[in-house]
Structure formats: structure tokens, C-alpha cells
Amino acid sequence: MLAATGRLIIQACEEAGRTLRLLVAALLYIRVIHRSHKQLVRQLDHAGFGSIVVLSLVAGLTGMILAMQMGTELERYGALDSLGAIIGATFCREMGPIWAAIIVLARVGSSMAAELGTMVVNEEVEALKIMSIDPVRYLAMPRIVALIIAMPLLTTMADVVGIAGGAFVSHSLYGLPYDKFILSAQSLLTSTDFFSGLFKSMVFAAIIGAVACDRGLHTKGGAEGVGKATTVSVMLNVLFVLVGDYMLTAIIQFLTRAEII
Amino acid sequence: MTDSQQPLAKEWTKEEMEQAVDMPPVPEDKEIFVRIRNLHKRFGPRHILRGIDLDVYKGETLVVLGVSGSGKSTFFKHLMGTHTIDEGTVEVGGRHLDHLSTDEWGAYRQDLGVIFQMAALLGSLTVLENVGLPLIEVERAPTEEIRERVIEALHRVFLPAEEILSLRPDELSGGMRKRVGIARAIIQNPRLILYDEPTTGLDPVTVSGVNELTLELQKTLGVTSLVITHDMEAAFTIADHIAFLYNGRIVAYGTVDEIRANEHPVLRQLLTGSTTGPLTEDYVK
Numbered sequence: 001m002l003a004a005t006g007r008l009i010i011q012a013c014e015e016a017g018r019t020l021r022l023l024v025a026a027l028l029y030i031r032v033i034h035r036s037h038k039q040l041v042r043q044l045d046h047a048g049f050g051s052i053v054v055l056s057l058v059a060g061l062t063g064m065i066l067a068m069q070m071g072t073e074l075e076r077y078g079a080l081d082s083l084g085a086i087i088g089a090t091f092c093r094e095m096g097p098i099w100a101a102i103i104v105l106a107r108v109g110s111s112m113a114a115e116l117g118t119m120v121v122n123e124e125v126e127a128l129k130i131m132s133i134d135p136v137r138y139l140a141m142p143r144i145v146a147l148i149i150a151m152p153l154l155t156t157m158a159d160v161v162g163i164a165g166g167a168f169v170s171h172s173l174y175g176l177p178y179d180k181f182i183l184s185a186q187s188l189l190t191s192t193d194f195f196s197g198l199f200k201s202m203v204f205a206a207i208i209g210a211v212a213c214d215r216g217l218h219t220k221g222g223a224e225g226v227g228k229a230t231t232v233s234v235m236l237n238v239l240f241v242l243v244g245d246y247m248l249t250a251i252i253q254f255l256t257r258a259e260i261i
Numbered sequence: 262m263t264d265s266q267q268p269l270a271k272e273w274t275k276e277e278m279e280q281a282v283d284m285p286p287v288p289e290d291k292e293i294f295v296r297i298r299n300l301h302k303r304f305g306p307r308h309i310l311r312g313i314d315l316d317v318y319k320g321e322t323l324v325v326l327g328v329s330g331s332g333k334s335t336f337f338k339h340l341m342g343t344h345t346i347d348e349g350t351v352e353v354g355g356r357h358l359d360h361l362s363t364d365e366w367g368a369y370r371q372d373l374g375v376i377f378q379m380a381a382l383l384g385s386l387t388v389l390e391n392v393g394l395p396l397i398e399v400e401r402a403p404t405e406e407i408r409e410r411v412i413e414a415l416h417r418v419f420l421p422a423e424e425i426l427s428l429r430p431d432e433l434s435g436g437m438r439k440r441v442g443i444a445r446a447i448i449q450n451p452r453l454i455l456y457d458e459p460t461t462g463l464d465p466v467t468v469s470g471v472n473e474l475t476l477e478l479q480k481t482l483g484v485t486s487l488v489i490t491h492d493m494e495a496a497f498t499i500a501d502h503i504a505f506l507y508n509g510r511i512v513a514y515g516t517v518d519e520i521r522a523n524e525h526p527v528l529r530q531l532l533t534g535s536t537t538g539p540l541t542e543d544y545v546k
């Protein structure tokens with residue numbers, strides 16, 4: 001029992017190390033990114049544009065629900081004016097980056113793992129190696145870079161749509177004028193809030209891309225293996241993104257309090 | 262000589278059937294290009310390759326025969342360097358594959374062409390990009406040159422190049438995919454070509470075409486080829502030597518005539534395609 005647990009932990013550490021090595025290798029290959037521009041464009045299209053509709057829907061609805069929930073409480077205390085500040089801060093600091101990450105890891109991360117896994121099963125990855133083409137450069141790097149580029153943009157969009165959703169509900173349900181909502185948001189929000197959110201989202205992108213590519217490229221055992229790689233990549237990504245979020249938030253708060261940023 | 266009087270009456274024990282054959286001494290006019298000694302491979306508890314000894318002479322075509330699941334593709338992957346060698350040595354053109362640096366692998370693979378059992382074309386690329394992939398990514402040749410060389414390679418495998426250049430693999434038939442895979446393997450004029458079932462699923466005319474291509478490449482470019490095939494007729498047409506892989510070892514080896522006359526009961530059953538013999542007895546047991 002103890003031995004089995006130990007083995008599991010060792011295996012988990014080995015796999016995490018492998019994923020990290022892949023990420024570093026992929027980031028080092030960025031210096032030859034000009035050779036992958038076609039791939040990059042295709043991945044950007046897939047990762048970025050493909051996620052816009054779902055993410056807008058999710059972020060907008062979240063903003064509306066938040067406004068509704070908060071609105072009743074704040075109205076009772078006569079603090080409806082601060083609704084804009086609360087929703088703005090929630091979105092820029094947390095909701096925007098997290099929703100973008102969740103949607104991207106579910107939509108794009110899983111399909112990356114499945115696609116690369118299928119390529120392994122069809123011996124396509126082996127064929128690349130025979131031609132002296134490193135799968136990390138040719139397959140993983142453009143995918144990870146595309147995510148790192150697309151994610152802050154998606155996050156910004158989620159921020160905007162979420163805040164707009166909140167403003168809409170505040171206006172139609174609680175009669176709060178739009179300009180008051182915006183003013184209240186501006187009074188609390190700093191550029192640090194916004195940019196730290198974007199920074200977080202880029203870290204999430206690197207995590208999602210590295211985990212998905214690593215799982216896909218290490219698929220074993222036919223079609224079943226592809227399914228497993230996909231599921232495991234989604235599970236791990238949810239976990240890593242949330243753990244990463246906790247740690248990044250702690251670091252950012254520490255830095256702001258120490259007035260370093 | 263009781264043996265030669267009643268050659269087929271001899272009962273083979275399991276040990277005798279699994280006994281590896283020694284490679285014959287190298288003829289004076291021949292040179293070894295691929296030399297494999299005591300190659301082992303295990304997947305977990307399963308011991309798939311159990312001590313392969315094999316020589317392939319330079320400029321010759323060696324056909325590997327063996328029943329499905331006997332480890333032929335696994336054996337090939339050691340020559341590609343995509344499986345690590347558990348035990349033993351693999352030497353190709355003077356290079357020891359068990360300790361090559363990354364650069365040496367690069368040089369080795371420039372000289373290597375592989376035809377995969379399932380073609381292994383990249384689904385997101387067109388035929389032009391697939392066949393030209395090593396030129397685009399490794400040689401970084403100019404676009405015009407790539408196009409010309411791709412068309413030439415496609416013509417060599419009897420494909421209507423101009424028509425299919427911009428198609429994707431899923432828009433081709435299985436047989437066409439296979440030939441596109443062959444075109445990709447030969448585009449860099451390799452010195453060693455590995456064919457994993459190149460003719461499975463092709464029509465008879467294309468099969469003859471692929472066989473002729475193998476012979477032609479051998480004649481014009483002096484390539485050394487290893488071919489896995491279940492097509493006995495093709496094997497006898499293209500082979501200089503034939504090796505028979507059984508239970509992880511090479512248990513029969515020789516020229517086409519020697520293999521035709523070989524008495525190994527499993528080989529005999531495979532050659533005749535008979536349902537009675539040691540192979541099917543195994544299943545019944």
C-alpha cells in the first residue's frame with residue numbers, strides 16, 4: 001500500500017518533470033518560430049477565434065449573475081454604487097483569466113491532446129522523428145505559443161464582456177446608470193489589476209499547452225489511449241490552473257502590498 | 262543419409278523450430294551494410310525480440326517474413342532509432358545505433374527512408390507538403406525546387422502528381438496514401454529503405470509497380486532495402502535474401518532458392534498458406 005502510493009508519487013513527479021522539460025524545450029524553440037508561421041496561424045485561429053463565442057457567452061452570463069446576486073445585498077445596505085467596482089475587480093483579477101483558461105483547456109487543450117495522440121497512434125510522430133523533425137518544435141511549440149498569444153486577448157475580451165453583462169443587469173434590474181457603474185469600477189481598479197490578470201492568463205496558457213502536448217505526445221495504446229490522454233490532460237489542467245492561480249494571486253498580492261508593483 | 266531420403270517426415274521439436282540460424286560467412290564480393298547481433302526487446306513482461314542476428318549486404322534487398330505479431334515492425338523500429346535497444350548491437354553503414362549523438366542521428370536519418378505500415382502521412386498537410394516535408398523542414402529548399410522534386414517523386418510511384426498535389430491525405434484512397442508515403446520516403450534519395458508492408462491493400466498492377474520500383478531503386482541508386490511483406494510472390498520477386506522471423510529470432514535465412522527448399526515447418530506453412538501445421542496447432546492448444 002505504502003509502496004504503491006510511493007510509486008504513484010514518484011511517477012507523478014517524473015511526469016511533471018517531463019512536462020516541464022517539454023515546456024522549456026518548446027519555449028527555447030521560439031527563436032526559430034519564423035519557420036512555423038503557417039502552423040502558428042492555424043493554431044491561433046483554432047485557439048483564439050474558435051473560443052470567442054463560447055467565452056463571451058460564459059463571461060457575459062457570469063457578469064449578469066454576479067450583478068444580480070450582489071445587487072440585492074448591496075441595495076439592502078444602500079451601497080449599490082459600488083457594484084461596478086466589485087464586478088470590475090472580480091473580473092479583471094479572477095473571473096476573466098479563469099474563465100478564459102477553463103474554456104480554452106476544455107475546448108482547445110483537450111483537442112490538442114486528442115490530435116497529437118491520434119498522430120502518435122498513426123505513427124505520424126514517428127515519421128517526423130525519422131525525418132529529423134523534432135515533434136516539440138514542429139507540433140508543440142506553435143501550439144503553446146498560439147495559446148500564450150491568444151489567452152491574454154481572450155481574457156481581455158472576457159473582462160469586457162463580463163463587466164458589460166454586469167452593467168446591463170445593474171441598469172435594467174436596479175436602475176443604476178451606466179456611467180455610475182463605470183465610474184465606480186474605475187475608482188477601484190488599477191492598471192496593476194488588469195495587467196496582473198493578463199500575466200496570469202499567459203501562465204495558464206503555458207500550463208495548458210504544455211500539459212496537453214505532453215499528454216498527447218506520450219499517448220500509448222491505440223484509440224483508447226487517445227481518449228485517456230484527452231481526459232487526463234483536462235483533469236490535470238483544471239488542477240494545475242487552479243493551483244497556479246492560487247500561487248500567482250498570493251505572489252501578486254504580496255508584491256502589491258510591498259508596493260513593488 | 263536418412264534425413265535427405267525422408268525430408269518432410271522429420272519431426273521438429275519446439276526448441277529446434279525456435280533455434281536461431283547462424284549468419285553464413287560474408288562472400289568475398291559482398292560487404293555488410295546492416296549488422297545486427299543478439300538484439301533483444303521487451304515490452305514489460307513480454308519478450309518480443311529474443312536475440313536477432315542478421316546481416317544485410319550493401320545494395321541488396323532483404324525480405325523479412327513472419328506471422329502477424331511476430332515483431333517485424335518492432336524490429337524495424339530499432340533500425341529507425343525510435344525504440345531503444347534493450348540488449349545487443351545494431352550497426353548500419355559503420356554507425357553503431359546504440360550510441361549516436363543527436364547530430365549523428367540527423368546524418369543517419371538523412372540516409373534513411375521509411376515506408377510505414379499505415380503510410381503515416383500528416384493529416385493537416387497537403388500531398389505536396391507531406392512529400393516535401395523533409396525538404397521544407399530540414400533541407401529548407403526553395404519552393405520551386407520542392408515542387409519539382411515532389412512531382413518527380415510522385416511520378417516514380419505512378420501517381421498523377423498535378424491532380425493530387427493540393428489534396429489532403431483523407432481525400433485519397435488507401436492505396437494512393439501508401440504510394441504518397443513511398444514518395445516521401447524516397448525523395449531524399451536514401452541509402453537504406455525500410456518498407457513495412459508496402460503493397461498491402463494495393464491493386465495487383467500497383468503491387469507490381471511497387472515491386473519494380475524497389476528493384477529499380479536498388480539498381481539505379483544502389484540502395485539497400487529491408488522489406489516486410491506477407492506477399493510471397495513479391496518476396497520472391499524482389500529479394501536477394503530472405504529472413505524468417507519466428508518467436509523473436511531469425512530461424513531461417515537464405516537466398517530465394519534456399520528459402521524455397523527450406524524445411525522449417527512454420528516457414529513451410531507460411532509459404533503454402535496451409536491451415537494445417539505448427540502455427541495453427543499452437544492456436545488449437
Ligand SMILES: Nc1ncnc2c1ncn2[C@@H]1O[C@H](COP(=O)(O)OP(=O)(O)OP(=O)(O)O)[C@@H](O)[C@H]1O
Binds near residue numbers: 309330331333378
Ligand atoms: N509499443 C509497444 N508496447 C507494447 N507492446 C508492443 C508495442 N509495439 C508492439 N508491441 C507488441 O509486440 C508484438 C509485435 O508487434 P509488431 O507490430 O512488431 O508485429 P508485426 O510482426 O509487425 O505484425 P503485423 O504483421 O501484424 O504488422 C505484438 O504482440 C505487439 O502487441
Ligand SMILES: [Mg+2]
Binds near residue numbers: 335457
Ligand atoms: Mg507490422
